[in-house]
Amino acid sequence: MVSNDAKELFIQGITRDGKTFRPSDWAERLAGVMSQFRPGGAHPGSHLSYSPWCIPTVVNGVKCVVVNRELRQLEPMAWDFVLHFARDNDLQVAEACLLPDPPKS
Template identity: 65%
Template sequence: MDESSKSAPVVKEFFILGLTSKGRTFRPSDWAERLCGVMSCFRPPSSPRNRHNHLQYSPYVRPTMVDGVKAVVVNAALRDIEPMAYHFVVDFAKDNDLQVIDACLFDAGQASS
């Protein structure tokens, strides 16, 4: 392991999948975009504030697809910035019986070797 990888912060993320614990597709079909839209105001303290921030997803809660299933990627750093927002997202997944899985992180430089 080189020095740069020792000092790099570990990013902890997890996915909320648009599938219930029984494998059913969660509805409405735009649930991920809606959830991310609600969370769009939560940003790193150092990020510039401007009048168009509401038009961008938060870097902490963003929609994606996982094996053809709508999902939301949640960065655990949200818990430090705004614990209530973090718990809102986690409780959303629990209340709707959605599958939650940890993101698998790897060093892209080592993946090709």
């Protein structure tokens, strides 16, 4: 269950029994499918970049997809899609906030 106040949801590439999820590019594929869902809607060429609401990343050596809560409010079917993807593949999900990288000195 996802709380109502979570800012971001991390879908982790680890199943509940601790196995690494395959294929290895699953995060990029999921984020690619979600690329059309973005502020202002899809536009020509939007499929060439990730949506700011669904970003693949690596956290502590684990592939993840960070899903912003705004997606839930503006595109509820897309939000349901990513949650069902995680559930159907038995992936671990965590609520958190992605922090920006520290400035380089």
